[in-house]
Amino acid sequence: xxxxxxxxxxxxxxxxxxxxxxxDKVSLVARKGEIKALIGENGAGKSTLVKIxxxxxxxxxxxxxxxxxxxxxxxxxxxRRLGIGMVFQHFSLFEPMTVLENIAIGMDQALxxxxxxxxxxxxLAAYALPLDIHRHVDTLSVGERQRIEIVRCLLHRPKLxxxxxxxxxxxxxxxDQLFDTLRKLATEGCTILYISHKLxxxxxxxxxxxxxxxxxxxxxxxxxxxxxxxxxxxMIGAELANIERAPGRTPGGARLLVERxxxxxxxxxxxxxxxxxxxxxxxxxxxxxGVAGNGQKELMLALSGETAAPAGAIRLDGSAIGxxxxxxxxxxxxxxxxxxxxxxxxxxxxxxxxxxxxxARERKHLTANGVIKTSALHxxxxxxxxxxxxxxxxxEAPARSLSGGNLQKFVVGREILQEPLVxxxxxxxxxxxxxxxxxxxxALIDLAARGxxxxxxxxxxxxxxxLCDRLYVMNEGRLSRPLTVAEVSIEEIGLLMGGVHGxxxxxxxxxxxxx
Amino acid sequence: xxxxxxxxKAPSRLALYGAPIMAIALTMLAGMVLFTLMGFRGGAAVxxxxxxxxxxxxxxxxxxVKASPLVMIATGLAIGFRANVxxxxxxxxxxxxxxxxxxxxxxxxxxxxxxxxxxxLLASLxxxxxxxxxxxxxxxxxxxxxxxxxxxxxxxxLQLLYYLVRGPWRDPEGYNFPQTRMFSEAQxxxxxxxxxxxxxxxxxxxxxxxxxxxxxxxxxxxxQVKVVGLAxxxxxxxxxxxxxTVLMTMLVSGALAGLAGMIECSATFGQLTPQFPVNxxxxxxxxxxxxxxxxxxxxxxxxxxxxxxxxxxIAQTASALPQAxxxxxxxxxxxxLLGVDIFVINRIRIAPCVPRLAS
Numbered sequence: 081x082x083x084x085x086x087x088x089x090x091x092x093x094x095x096x097x098x099x100x101x102x103x104d105k106v107s108l109v110a111r112k113g114e115i116k117a118l119i120g121e122n123g124a125g126k127s128t129l130v131k132i133x134x135x136x137x138x139x140x141x142x143x144x145x146x147x148x149x150x151x152x153x154x155x156x157x158x159x160r161r162l163g164i165g166m167v168f169q170h171f172s173l174f175e176p177m178t179v180l181e182n183i184a185i186g187m188d189q190a191l192x193x194x195x196x197x198x199x200x201x202x203x204l205a206a207y208a209l210p211l212d213i214h215r216h217v218d219t220l221s222v223g224e225r226q227r228i229e230i231v232r233c234l235l236h237r238p239k240l241x242x243x244x245x246x247x248x249x250x251x252x253x254x255x256d257q258l259f260d261t262l263r264k265l266a267t268e269g270c271t272i273l274y275i276s277h278k279l280x281x282x283x284x285x286x287x288x289x290x291x292x293x294x295x296x297x298x299x300x301x302x303x304x305x306x307x308x309x310x311x312x313x314x315m316i317g318a319e320l321a322n323i324e325r326a327p328g329r330t331p332g333g334a335r336l337l338v339e340r341x342x343x344x345x346x347x348x349x350x351x352x353x354x355x356x357x358x359x360x361x362x363x364x365x366x367x368x369x370g371v372a373g374n375g376q377k378e379l380m381l382a383l384s385g386e387t388a389a390p391a392g393a394i395r396l397d398g399s400a401i402g403x404x405x406x407x408x409x410x411x412x413x414x415x416x417x418x419x420x421x422x423x424x425x426x427x428x429x430x431x432x433x434x435x436x437x438x439x440a441r442e443r444k445h446l447t448a449n450g451v452i453k454t455s456a457l458h459x460x461x462x463x464x465x466x467x468x469x470x471x472x473x474x475x476e477a478p479a480r481s482l483s484g485g486n487l488q489k490f491v492v493g494r495e496i497l498q499e500p501l502v503x504x505x506x507x508x509x510x511x512x513x514x515x516x517x518x519x520x521x522x523a524l525i526d527l528a529a530r531g532x533x534x535x536x537x538x539x540x541x542x543x544x545x546x547l548c549d550r551l552y553v554m555n556e557g558r559l560s561r562p563l564t565v566a567e568v569s570i571e572e573i574g575l576l577m578g579g580v581h582g583x584x585x586x587x588x589x590x591x592x593x594x595x
Numbered sequence: 596x597x598x599x600x601x602x603x604k605a606p607s608r609l610a611l612y613g614a615p616i617m618a619i620a621l622t623m624l625a626g627m628v629l630f631t632l633m634g635f636r637g638g639a640a641v642x643x644x645x646x647x648x649x650x651x652x653x654x655x656x657x658x659x660v661k662a663s664p665l666v667m668i669a670t671g672l673a674i675g676f677r678a679n680v681x682x683x684x685x686x687x688x689x690x691x692x693x694x695x696x697x698x699x700x701x702x703x704x705x706x707x708x709x710x711x712x713x714x715x716l717l718a719s720l721x722x723x724x725x726x727x728x729x730x731x732x733x734x735x736x737x738x739x740x741x742x743x744x745x746x747x748x749x750x751x752x753l754q755l756l757y758y759l760v761r762g763p764w765r766d767p768e769g770y771n772f773p774q775t776r777m778f779s780e781a782q783x784x785x786x787x788x789x790x791x792x793x794x795x796x797x798x799x800x801x802x803x804x805x806x807x808x809x810x811x812x813x814x815x816x817x818x819q820v821k822v823v824g825l826a827x828x829x830x831x832x833x834x835x836x837x838x839x840t841v842l843m844t845m846l847v848s849g850a851l852a853g854l855a856g857m858i859e860c861s862a863t864f865g866q867l868t869p870q871f872p873v874n875x876x877x878x879x880x881x882x883x884x885x886x887x888x889x890x891x892x893x894x895x896x897x898x899x900x901x902x903x904x905x906x907x908x909i910a911q912t913a914s915a916l917p918q919a920x921x922x923x924x925x926x927x928x929x930x931x932l933l934g935v936d937i938f939v940i941n942r943i944r945i946a947p948c949v950p951r952l953a954s
C-alpha cells in the first residue's frame with residue numbers, strides 16, 4: 081500500500097502576505113524515513129511553508145495530509161501532538177538556566193523532574209549527542225544549544241522533524257555531528273524536512289529535494305545525482321541566461337576604495353567582515369551578490385558610518401573617511417541607503433518632509449544653526465515626490481501611510497536627488513511592485529551615467545545581472561574575486577552564493593585593479 | 596470567538612488629543628461611583644474637585660502656583676520620555692535642586708545682593724542635573740536601567756535632606772525644629788501679584804514651556820530626541836548618538852526638576868523643611884503623559900492636575916473626603932489615560948476561532 085509509506089502530503093498550499101504571494105499552490109510529498117531538502121533563495125517561501133506545516137501560520141488555501149489523513153494544524157502544540165517537531169534557526173532558550181530546566185520549561189505537559197532527566201539522558205545516549213544537561217545554557221556553544229532544541233523535539237517522538245537552516249550557525253565539525261544524528265533518525269523512520277541553500281551539504285545529506293522559487297515549486301530532484309549547476313539554476317531561475325545586460329559603460333577612476341576592511345560583530349547572529357577590499361569606479365554600478373546574512377548588513381553599517389572602521393579602510397575620492405560619522409560622510413558625497421525602510425531608512429510616524437531631514441540635511445542645507453528650515457524641507461520632499469512619482473496625498477503624509485513601493489521610491493529619491501558621488505543601496509527593490517522597481521532601477525542607471533559610483537547590494541540575481549558592470553559575491557563575511565557580468569556564468573555565481581569556493585578563490589582587489 | 600487587539604495604521608488626531616479628555620471624564624465618573632459607594636456625596640465631591648476651582652476666580656492664582664512646579668518638571672520629563680529615557684526620579688532631583696539652592700542661601704546669609712537669587716537658581720539647576728547625571732552615566736556606561744537607579748536615588752535624596760535639616764543646616768534659633776533658617780528677602784522668589792500666592796516662578800515656567808516647544812518642534816536637537824525615541828536604527832543612520840541623547844535629556848530633565856524644587860522651596864516655604872517634598876516629581880509623570888509629551892499639552896495637563904489638587908482641598912472641607920482622595924484621583928487619571936490609549940493605538944477585532952485539530 082502506497083499510503084503506508086507516505087508521511088506528509090501538501091497540496092496547493094497558498095499563503096499571501098499583503099501584495100506578496102509567499103506560497104503559491106505548493107505541493108510536496110515526503111515519505112517515511114526520508115531526508116528531504118527544501119531549497120530556495122531567501123524569500124523563496126521556504127520558511128513560510130514550514131511555518132504552515134508546524135502550525136505557526138495558517139495557509140489561506142490548500143490541504144495538508146499527515147499519515148494519509150487530512151489535518152488542520154492550528155498551533156505548534158497541535159503539530160507536536162501529531163508528531164511534528166521543528167528546530168528553528170534562532171533558539172528559544174533561557175541563558176541563565178540549565179539545559180534540563182530549559183527542556184522542562186518547554187514541555188507541553190509538566191513531567192516529573194527525575195523521569196524527565198531519565199528520558200533526556202536516554203535520548204542523548206541513543207543518538208550519541210554530547211550534552212551535559214546540568215550545565216547552564218550561557219556556557220554552551222551554539223552547536224550544543226541546538227542540541228537542546230533537538231532533544232526537545234525528540235522527547236515528543238516526532239514522525240516529522242523540520243530543521244530550518246540548522247547549519248547556518250554551526251562549525252563544520254558541529255554540522256557533521258548533526259548530520260549523523262539526522263541520518264540515525266531517518267533510519268528509524270523519522271521523516272526530515274531540511275531547509276538550506278547550501279548545496280554541498282544538501283548533496284551530502286538529502287535523498288530528495290524540492291526547489292522553491294518566488295513561492296512556487298519549480299522542480300524536484302535527487303541531489304545525490306543532480307549536478308550543483310542544475311540545482312543552482314533551478315534555484316536561481318534558468319531563464320537568467322536571457323536577461324538583457326546593460327550596454328557596456330566606460331567607468332572612470334575609483335570613487336570609493338575599500339581596503340582590507342575587517343569588522344567584528346557583537347551580535348549573536350552577526351557576521352564578521354574579513355578583509356573586504358573593493359573599488360567602485362565613477363560611472364559604474366558595482367554589484368554585491370550573496371545570500372542574506374553573509375555580512376551584507378555589517379558592510380552597509382561600516383560604509384554608512386554607523387559602525388566605526390579604521391580611517392584608511394574606506395576612502396572617498398582619495399581621502400580617508402573610515403572613521404567619520406554618517407553626516408560627515410554624506411557631506412563629502414557618500415550616501416548609504418539601508419535595506420529596511422521602516423525604522424532604519426525612514427521613521428514611520430514622521431511625515432515625508434520630516435524624513436528628508438534624516439539624511440538629506442547636510443547636502444541640501446535643510447538646517448541653519450541647528451534650526452530646521454521648514455520650507456526647505458517641504459520643497460525638497462515635494463521635489464522627490466514629483467521626480468519619483470511617489471503616490472501620496474502630500475509631503476505631510478506620515479511615511480507609514482505609504483505603500484512599501486512608494487516609500488521605497490521616496491527614500492531612494494531622497495538619496496539620488498542629493499547627487500551623491502557614491503551611492504550604496506541595499507535591496508532597493510525588495511518587496512516593491514514591478515513598476516516601482518523599474519523606476520528605481522532606471523534612477524540608479526541614470527545616476528551612474530552622470531558619473532557617480534553606485535554600489536548595489538542585492539539577493540536578486542536578475543537585478544544584479546541586468547544592472548551591474550561587475551559584481552562580487554559575498555559569503556561568510558568575505559568577497560569573492562570580482563566577476564565581470566558580461567563573462568560570468570550563472571553556475572559560478574550560484575556556487576559562490578552557496579558557499580562553494582572551489583574554483584573561485586577569494587582574492588583581494590588592490591587599488592590597481594580598479595581601472 | 597476570540598477578541599484581539601490590532602494596531603491601527605494611523606491613530607486619528609481627534610482620538611489622540613481626545614484621549615486625555617476622555618480619561619479625565621472617566622476619572623470623574625469612576626470617582627463619582629467610588630465616593631458614593633464609600634458613603635460620600637459622590638456627585639458633589641467630583642464637582643468640588645474638578646469644576647469648583649475653575650468657577651472661583653480667586654482660586655486661579657492658587658491653581659497657577661500649584662501647576663507651576665508640575666509643569667516645569669513634566670516639561671523636562673517629557674523631553675526624555677520622547678527619547679525613551681525614563682527618568683522616574685524627578686522627585687529626587689527636585690529635592691537636590693532645592694538643597695543646592697539652599698546651600699547657596701545659607702552661605703550668603705546676611706549678605707544683600709541682587710546676585711544671590713540667580714545664583715541660587717543656577718545652583719538648583721546644577722544640583723538637579725548632577726543628581727540626574729548619575730543614572731544617565733550608569734545607563735550610558737554600564738547599561739543599567741535608569742528607571743531603577745533614578746527611582747532609588749530619590750530615597751537617597753530624601754535622606755540627604757533629612758540629614759541636612761536635622762544636622763548641619765538646622766536653624767540655630769529654630770527651637771530644634773528640623774528646618775533651616777528662613778530665607779532673606781534677597782533669597783526669596785518675588786511675589787508677582789499683591790494679595791495672592793502668585794510668584795515669578797509661574798512666568799518662568801511659562802517661558803520654559805515656550806523654549807521647550809521651540810526646541811522640540813523647530814530645531815535639529817528636538818528632531819534628534821524624537822528620532823532616537825522612535826527609531827534607534829534611523830537615528831544611527833542620521834548620525835544622532837543615542838548615548839549623547841540619553842545624557843542630554845537626563846541632564847535637562849534633572850536640571851528643570853531641580854529648578855522647580857528651588858522655586859517651590861523659596862517661594863512657598865521660605866526655608867528648607869522635611870515637609871517640602873510632596874511627590875510633585877512623581878505627579879509630573881502623570882502630567883507629562885496627560886499632556887501627550889508635548890510642551891503645550893503638558894501645560895494644560897499641569898493645570899488640570901493642579902485643579903484637582905485645589906479641588907480635593909475643597910472637597911475635604913465641604914464633603915469630608917479623606918486626603919487620600921487626591922492620590923486616588925491622580926492615579927485613576929493615569930490609569931484611564933493608559934487604558935484609553937490602548938484603544939487609540941489599537942482597534943478591537945473579534946475573530947472567529949481557528950478550527951481545532953481535525954484528525
